[in-house]
Amino acid sequence: MGKIKYDILVIGGGPAGMITATAAKAYHGSKSIAVIRKNKEAQVPCAIPYVVGGRLETEQNTIPPQMVTKDGVDLIFDEIVEVDFYKKEVKSLNQTIYGYDKLVFATGSLPNIPPMEGVDAENVFTVKKDKESIEALKKSVCEAEKIVIVGTGFIGVEIAMEFVRSGKEIVLIGREPNILRQAFDREFAKEGEDIIRESGIDLRNSCNTKRILTNDKNEAIGVELDTGEKIYSDAVILAVGYHPNVALAKKAGLRIGKKGGIWVDEYMRTEAEDVFAVGDCASKQHFLTRKTIGLMLASTSTAEARVAAISLYKIEYIKGFSGTISIFSTVIGDRAFASAGVTENEAIKENIDVVTATFEGIDKHPGTLKDTHKQIVKLIATRHNGTIIGGQISGGESIGEMINTLGLIIENRMSVSSLIGLQIATHPLLTAPPTAYPIIKAAEMIEHKLYGNHTLSYEEKKEILEAV
């Protein structure tokens, strides 16, 4: 069998792999580039809950081959089973050899399966990202009347809300004391939980699932909780996170990081020469604690993909921001929720001394305008010097973009003081009023907590602040 040689070879065709390829083509136009993808059709991962719930068809939710082929990148449908860093080549299931100068792992992630009795029964599903698995899940859900969903992260919550829209009876079970624990403090989660419960979903927080109940045909008939309570259902969906898909990388001998991802440096370089990793399969470092974190987000993945692409041949572009901020948004019912950086809960756990403030405003002005939503912003800043390290927002759809302003504030290590003179655009039909823009108001509130009365002398202030 002949060997096909590419300058840049990307293993994996999800968002991270596809963006690595197109960005690499843009930066290194003369290079030959290929993406090798196992599945003919790849799904846009973040929209999968809306496909499963029936709002979208799988066909509407593909990452189309044209995304890379239009730029002259080859898209090869094949599965890589071996990598040889010394020979600089990879071998596929059907024995084809592909040579490379630069190799990029973008092998994504796989759903976690908890070590629990009954997980291999019929009608037990995880949320995989390939079309076939999604179609199978959709079909089974169509027939089910009552569904238990285990896991109250983004996927669990989004899928639960989509199913309840289509008239299913849903029990949503989470181990954590509140939903979306990774992104939201109790009070924001509570707002979402109220909507979830109002929709008819039976939400159980702080609740451990002990095992999946099965009948004699090995079909799931429900779950049993730690408390002994049994909840019967026609299907069980396990939405308890994902883990990096690193079987191939491990086999090839790449160093694996603490949370199971391929170890990478700031420029997405692995420990093997000319080998990079991006997206869910790559290790991520928290922007503040510097710990390895298990964050998996398509938007983070594409940022990594662009960094890798520009850095394949030399480090010319210097990264401006170091580490991963967790930056999320979602919709629960008719309300949007978003978060960036650390939560107050995480700050306490990590022993970061913080001051917080929450401002409640409106997203149009005056509030008597049609379709005005309550808009709530919480900021989390260091007590030491008021650097903003996290924030949470709930409101109408516009907060999906507002969180990106907050993300940029965190990436730029801005302080609450620096927001006092912030120049923003406001408009009656689009935003909060200029007199009460929630991000600025919350920053001011922290400013006051930190620095108190500006007319006092430093000695007087010190005394007061020490008493805070």
Place this chain on the structure above:
Amino acid sequence: MGKIKYDILVIGGGPAGMITATAAKAYHGSKSIAVIRKNKEAQVPCAIPYVVGGRLETEQNTIPPQMVTKDGVDLIFDEIVEVDFYKKEVKSLNQTIYGYDKLVFATGSLPNIPPMEGVDAENVFTVKKDKESIEALKKSVCEAEKIVIVGTGFIGVEIAMEFVRSGKEIVLIGREPNILRQAFDREFAKEGEDIIRESGIDLRNSCNTKRILTNDKNEAIGVELDTGEKIYSDAVILAVGYHPNVALAKKAGLRIGKKGGIWVDEYMRTEAEDVFAVGDCASKQHFLTRKTIGLMLASTSTAEARVAAISLYKIEYIKGFSGTISIFSTVIGDRAFASAGVTENEAIKENIDVVTATFEGIDKHPGTLKDTHKQIVKLIATRHNGTIIGGQISGGESIGEMINTLGLIIENRMSVSSLIGLQIATHPLLTAPPTAYPIIKAAEMIEHKLYGNHTLSYEEKKEILEAV
């Protein structure tokens, strides 16, 4: 007559004055503070087009006294006619004397009246900000069937679109080659103009109004253009900008800046000791050209108000960003438009060497989701080092917040390169896809234009780039 003494006295109760007072109270809690306002009821300025058009009532659009009084600020309804910087006191129309330690001018702006025949006829209106004038304008408009609006800035365009909603026949006349010239380049303006024309408005760009036509009862019956063309109407609205209201400041001897505003330094201090000015009546300096500019925006005013308030007694807070960026948003029909920093047109005029790129995407993903809008982002960066100095966006409502991310990028003097690793939140129902977030895509496009092929040597690149 006795003299009432306040620590901090603010003249003017629009957004700038009110925010100065509340922020001052928060920073200097022990000080006595008063706002002296001429009108009992002040209108939120940015919503005036929606009041005039009937979507809101004047009552729904007030800046309520409680905004300051709830914090313990006195709101005095009176008109100041004299200021004595030496005695540190002001005198009102009814001869009351108010003493001060710190005085803040927040006297706002007044509509421009062009030096044109017929401007003092009946049924000729400017868009003033007091309730009485707005009610009079509303009443007259109710009776009119056909209205000529002169001026294609934000007020002219917004009012025209509101009137056409209520079935009026509208002719909108602008001197500039496109609408909203201060904020948008031709291609974005064109998009808005198409919506305006589709709504039935007769829009005339590059068109000079010579005079207002009147009948023998001195009632306006239309306008005559430079070309000799006569356009007949039942009312004429002049929306040709505003000028700083500085009669009192001038009389008191304050230095006035080039565009007619009260001269102020970075901390909103005038040349008189202990005297500050904020908002429309204060001079503004362009963040880049350092020229005095005639920008008037409530959001800018409130930023100035916060800076003044914190700086009344000492400069403790150091401003992070110097100069005013023009940052706007508006809605035309069912589409939103926003702009920050310099336009390409302004860059050319000011001899700034720029590179631009425009990316057209979608604001939900996949684009087959309900209510997905086209989202177009144009970025303007310096050719020298890719610093982003301006941008324009059109799309759905979410761009009202997206522009604030762009504003922050400009305020932080970020380069197109620094956006390559930008971490953003994306969600199918809220934003563009992570693979094609328009701000990042446009930044990448400029990166490629500036730095070309990253695998070339510097010598090869230099040759190519010199030929661009």
